[in-house]
Structures are given as C-alpha cells and as structure tokens.
Amino acid sequence: MYDKGKIIPGLIVFVLIAVSPIIYNRGNAGHVPNPEKPKNAKECVRPVAEMRESHMQMVIDWRTDVIRDNGAREAVTAGGVKYVRSLQLGCMKCHTSKQKFCDECHKYASVEPYCWDCHIAPEEKD
Amino acid sequence: MKVLQSVLLVLALVVVGFVVAIIPGGQALIGKVLPYLAFAVFLLFFIVKVVGWAKSPVPFRIPTTAGQEKSLPWVKQSRFDNPSTTGGVIVRMLLEVTMFRSLFRNTKAEMHDGPYLAHGSSKYLWLFALIFHYSFLVVVLRHLRLFLNPVPGLIQALGGADGFLQVLSPGLYISDLTIVLGLVLLFGRRLVRPQIRYISLVNDYFPLVLIFAIATSGILMRYIIRPDIINIKQLAVGLATFHPVIPGEMGTIFFVHLFLVCCLLVYFPFSKLMHMGGVFLSPTRNMANNNRMVHHDNPWNDPAIKPHSYAGYEDEFREVMKEAEIPVEKE
Structure with missing residues (x-):
C-alpha cells in the first residue's frame, strides 16, 4: 500500500464522520416525548392518529380559511362538540401548555412551526 | 432499454x-437488522476499495494538468491549477x-x-452536478435530526434555513425540490444528448433512478x-444507540424508504458512486507537479x-564491443 500516511488518516476521518451519530448519542436515547393529555376533554376534534400525523395541515388550513378567506370560525366534531377553529381559542383551550404539549414532540423532532411568529406564546415557568 | x-x-x-414490510416480522427485519x-x-467495502486503489503504484507525477507549471521566475505559475507544493494541491483538491x-x-x-467539427464548452454537467450534490448533502445532514437526540443547533439551523420559505405545513424544504430537479436534469442529460446516451450504461442510470425513488418516498412521507x-x-x-425499537405504527412507505x-x-x-472516495485519489488532482525539483x-x-x-556497461562489455568493432570511449 502506498501513501499510507495520507490514506489511513483519511479513511479514519471518513469512518469517524460516518459513525458520528453513534458517538454523539453515546448510547443514550435521551428523553422520549410524552405530551401532556388534557384533563377537561377526552376526544380531540379528529381521531388521535389523524391529529398526530396531520394536525399541522389542519391548523394551516384553518388559518387560510378563517383569516384569508373569511371562513367559518366555528365547527363541530364528529361527536357533536362545538369548537373554535383557532390555535389559542381552540387547541389551547384543552392543551393549555405550549411547553408541556406542543414543544414535547416539536423539540424531539426538531420541528420549528412558525405559529409563534405571529401568535404570542403563553407565559410559562420553565 | 438500459433506462x-x-x-x-x-x-x-x-x-x-x-412486500417485506407487510409480512409479519418484515418491519423488524428492515427496521432493526438491515x-x-x-x-x-x-463501511467495510468502502475501505476495501480505497485500500485496493492505494495498492496500485503511481509511477510518476502527471504534469499535464491545466495551467502553467512552475518555471522560470518571470513566467507566472498557475498556483492552484498546476501546483508544485502540497499547499497548492490541498487548495486544488478543495x-x-x-x-x-x-x-x-x-x-x-x-x-x-x-462538414466541419466544432469544439465548445459544455457546462451542463457541472451545473446539474452542483445542484444535485449540494441538495443531497443538505438532505443527508437534515436527516441527522432523526438520529441525534438532542438535536444540535447547527442541524436545527440548517433545517430552518432550508425551510425558510415558510410555505405549506409542514414547511417546504427547498432541498426537496432541488434534489429532484438535479436528478431529473442529470438523467435528462443522459437521455437527450445522443453521444451520452450511447455511452450510458445501466450502472449510470440505476443510481439516479434509485436516489430518485428514495427522494420521492421521502417527499411523499413529508407532505x-x-x-x-x-x-x-x-x-x-434506537439504531444509533444499538437498541433499535419499533414503537408503533410507522407506515409501509417508511419501510420502503428505509x-x-x-x-x-x-x-x-x-459502483461508480465510489467517486466520493475516489476523487481524493485522482492522480491528476492529488499530486504536486514537482518533477523538476524532486527525484x-x-x-x-x-x-x-x-x-x-x-x-560501467562499457567496462563490462569492452572486449566484446571491440571484437564487434563497436567504438568504445576508453581503450
């Protein structure tokens, strides 16, 4: 093998970069999100699975419909419960804490929703 | 046909x-073992390949690189195109x-x-390759948010910058568009130009199609x-901490992607994708042109x-040379 002095360090750097996630985690999977469930309600406006996967699309559709297209501010769930199509008057009526609900998963998955670019997040103690 | x-x-x-993702146990196989x-x-065969290359002797420096080589002091040398020092080689490689x-x-x-033959510059490959490779890099780095916990600020910032348009929800990543664009352009280049289509092989098309399928499944999963x-x-x-778990429903498309x-x-x-390692071993890129200074x-x-x-040769064969009437320097 020729140029060992350059090729072996190069390969070591390559392997280190490739396994860097393993080194970074150091075998610790860390905190798994556990968003706080609301105390005053049992059902969300849609089934849980749908909310988990597509809540982001729903709230952005609410925004477009209500703010931009002058759509209805209120709607009714399948179970007949009236709700407000609004982040702070709707979602946060039950999910009162941004930190204990929204941020749990968003931080875990490194998602930065731009809701809070316009909305003012409720004050919470850390 | 090859396409x-x-x-x-x-x-x-x-x-x-x-199919593997929908048969029982298949998800564990794709998720935890594969x-x-x-x-x-x-990793192993990447190293084997590079070591194999390193075993081939490179007999001499290749001076036929672009630019003026180091010459007389009043001839301006092209320092990075035709470097004569290690520093210059590092800049050229970078x-x-x-x-x-x-x-x-x-x-x-x-x-x-x-008929006449015309030569000209062709920058398409360069442009398409830049679009594709940088998009791919951003996409790979962005995926680190799924492997690292907590997510480092740098990866978070990269995701933020990539999604800065703030359209759609979840936010549209620019790199999602550009990687598909790059793939389509690189693929189209092979199809459109007859000369390139003529020399293209299955192992030229296949990686493009495979990466296209990966990108498509990823984009589908996001939007x-x-x-x-x-x-x-x-x-x-779990994979990055050697305790892989399948905590619940993940969708068949995720397993296809994986x-x-x-x-x-x-x-x-x-495959030819090894140009990732091979670029560092290109003799015309990684050797200083110092043939005139170093033995x-x-x-x-x-x-x-x-x-x-x-x-010495004459000493050895003088008698025989004289016999054959070959002139010698020393009698």
Missing part, C-alpha cells in the same frame, strides 16, 4: 421493500471537491454542415402520506537492480 432496465430494477426493489448490515457493508472544477472544463464536439415522525425518530435514535436507502448503501462501494523513484523498481552507468 427501462434501471427503472424496472428500482421498481423491483420497491416491490420487495413493500440498516446495520447495510451500514457495515458500506476546489475540486467543493466546486467540481473538472466538470467545469467539460467540452463537447459537434459535427456541423460543411402527503405522513407516518408518525416521533415513532420514526425513536427507531432512528429499504431503498439500505440498498443504496450496499450498492455504493461496488521520484518508480515504486515498482526492483531494489536489487542497481543503476548501471554507460561507463
């Missing part, structure tokens, strides 16, 4: 991934790896009516068929064979 073969191969892989196997094959300067020099030859990202991250972090990525990793070291020994010379000067 069709590549597409069919990738479709077959998609079907295999899909990534380790694929990653091990990737420019090659980050800017693809060799592709920038790509030329074309065309026949025109007359249309969304599996539970929290479960996916738990599996990814299966295709594993296929890419396994395919990588045995280079041919590495395959037998050390037992000593230099044999003409004087």
Whole structure:
C-alpha cells in the first residue's frame, strides 16, 4: 500500500464522520416525548392518529380559511362538540401548555412551526 | 432499454421493500437488522476499495494538468491549477471537491454542415452536478435530526434555513425540490444528448433512478402520506444507540424508504458512486507537479537492480564491443 500516511488518516476521518451519530448519542436515547393529555376533554376534534400525523395541515388550513378567506370560525366534531377553529381559542383551550404539549414532540423532532411568529406564546415557568 | 432496465430494477426493489414490510416480522427485519448490515457493508467495502486503489503504484507525477507549471521566475505559475507544493494541491483538491472544477472544463464536439467539427464548452454537467450534490448533502445532514437526540443547533439551523420559505405545513424544504430537479436534469442529460446516451450504461442510470425513488418516498412521507415522525425518530435514535425499537405504527412507505436507502448503501462501494472516495485519489488532482525539483523513484523498481552507468556497461562489455568493432570511449 502506498501513501499510507495520507490514506489511513483519511479513511479514519471518513469512518469517524460516518459513525458520528453513534458517538454523539453515546448510547443514550435521551428523553422520549410524552405530551401532556388534557384533563377537561377526552376526544380531540379528529381521531388521535389523524391529529398526530396531520394536525399541522389542519391548523394551516384553518388559518387560510378563517383569516384569508373569511371562513367559518366555528365547527363541530364528529361527536357533536362545538369548537373554535383557532390555535389559542381552540387547541389551547384543552392543551393549555405550549411547553408541556406542543414543544414535547416539536423539540424531539426538531420541528420549528412558525405559529409563534405571529401568535404570542403563553407565559410559562420553565 | 438500459433506462427501462434501471427503472424496472428500482421498481423491483420497491416491490420487495413493500412486500417485506407487510409480512409479519418484515418491519423488524428492515427496521432493526438491515440498516446495520447495510451500514457495515458500506463501511467495510468502502475501505476495501480505497485500500485496493492505494495498492496500485503511481509511477510518476502527471504534469499535464491545466495551467502553467512552475518555471522560470518571470513566467507566472498557475498556483492552484498546476501546483508544485502540497499547499497548492490541498487548495486544488478543495476546489475540486467543493466546486467540481473538472466538470467545469467539460467540452463537447459537434459535427456541423460543411462538414466541419466544432469544439465548445459544455457546462451542463457541472451545473446539474452542483445542484444535485449540494441538495443531497443538505438532505443527508437534515436527516441527522432523526438520529441525534438532542438535536444540535447547527442541524436545527440548517433545517430552518432550508425551510425558510415558510410555505405549506409542514414547511417546504427547498432541498426537496432541488434534489429532484438535479436528478431529473442529470438523467435528462443522459437521455437527450445522443453521444451520452450511447455511452450510458445501466450502472449510470440505476443510481439516479434509485436516489430518485428514495427522494420521492421521502417527499411523499413529508407532505402527503405522513407516518408518525416521533415513532420514526425513536427507531432512528434506537439504531444509533444499538437498541433499535419499533414503537408503533410507522407506515409501509417508511419501510420502503428505509429499504431503498439500505440498498443504496450496499450498492455504493461496488459502483461508480465510489467517486466520493475516489476523487481524493485522482492522480491528476492529488499530486504536486514537482518533477523538476524532486527525484521520484518508480515504486515498482526492483531494489536489487542497481543503476548501471554507460561507463560501467562499457567496462563490462569492452572486449566484446571491440571484437564487434563497436567504438568504445576508453581503450
């Protein structure tokens, strides 16, 4: 093998970069999100699975419909419960804490929703 | 035909991934076992390949690189195109790896009516390659948010910058658009130009189609068929901490995506994708042009064979030479 002095360090750097996630985690999977469930309600406006996967699309559709297209501010769930199509008057009526609900998963998955670019997040103690 | 073969191969892989993902135990196989196997094959054979290359002797420096070589003091040397020092070689290699300067020099030859042959510059490959490779880099780095916990600020910032348009929800990543654009352009280049189509092989089309399938499944998972990202991250972090778990429903499309990525990793070291490592071993890029300053020994010379000067040769054969009436320098 020729140029060992350059090729072996190069390969070591390559392997280190490739396994860097393993080194970074150091075998610790860390905190798994556990968003706080609301105390005053049992059902969300849609089934849980749908909310988990597509809540982001729903709230952005609410925004477009209500703010931009002058759509209805209120709607009714399948179970007949009236709700407000609004982040702070709707979602946060039950999910009162941004930190204990929204941020749990968003931080875990490194998602930065731009809701809070316009909305003012409720004050919470850390 | 070769295009069709590549597409069919990738479709077959998609079907295999899909079928394995829906049979019982298949998700555990793709999720927990295959990534380790694929990653091990990737690393091991990447190293084997590079070491194999390093075993080939490189007998001499290749001075025919672009630009003026180091010459007389009043001739301006092209320091980075034709470097004579290690520092210059490092700059040239950095420019090659980050800017693809060799592709920038790509030329074309065309026949025109007359007939006459015209040569010209062709920058398409360079441009398309830049679009594709940088998009791919951003996409790979962004995926680290699923493997690292907590997510480092740098990765978070990259995701923020990539999604800064703030359209759609979840936010549209620019790199999602540009990687598909780059792939389509690179693929189209092979189809549109007859000369390039003529020399293109299945192993030219196949990686493009495979990466296209991976990108498509990823884009579908973000914007249309969304599996539970929290479960996916738990599996990814689990893989990176050697405790893989399948915490719940993750969607068949995720396993197809993961299966295709594993296929890419396994395919990588045995294919032209090894230009990732090979670019650093390109003799015209990684050697200083110092033939006139440094003596280079041919590495395959037998050390037992000593230099044999003409004087020594004549000493050895003088009598025979005289007999044959060959003139000698010393009587």
